[in-house]
Amino acid sequence: MINRVKNKKIHQEDFFIDIFLVFAYDANAMADKAKTLGSEIRRLRTDAGETLRGFATRAGISAPHLSDIEHDRRRPSEETLSSICALLKGVGAKYEALTRLSTGLDPDTQAWVSRTPGIRSLLRRIQDDGTSPEDLLREIEQKKLAGPSKRKPDANDKV
Secondary structure, three states: OHHHHHHHHHHHHHHHHHHHHHHHHHHHHHHHOOOOHHHHHHHHHHHOOOOHHHHHHHHOOOHHHHHHHHOOOOOOOHHHHHHHHHHOHHHOOOHHHHHHHOOOOOHHHHHHHHHOOHHHHHHHHHHHHOOOHHHHHHHHHHHHHHOOOOOOOOOOOOO
């Protein structure tokens, strides 16, 4: 009888350890999940105790529009993001921090990338090279300030 009780107790402890490990794994998986603009807006909104519908109304957008933003199906305009930040300032929303989470391209830039065939390969080359965008922009500005290149023509130049 005592062995049966001990075995039952051991099985219960194993069960609780398994449950704990499942929750610990889920918590770590969630912590490792990359933040997105939408998930961060949703986190800030819920931290502020705002409902989706109420907050959308205060931000001047529809509830479905806010839902699309929070689920990363839509990108907010600069005006909308600015409004959202102003409303969530009390819980730590910062415009600059949220714009860094926005990985999508605005519609004008998307159209430009579509019309300009070399842009994708240029971006891949920059990524492969490891040059930071800031360094690349600095180099471009320096070259602009230096004026046109005064190199000697070589045999491959078209005349």
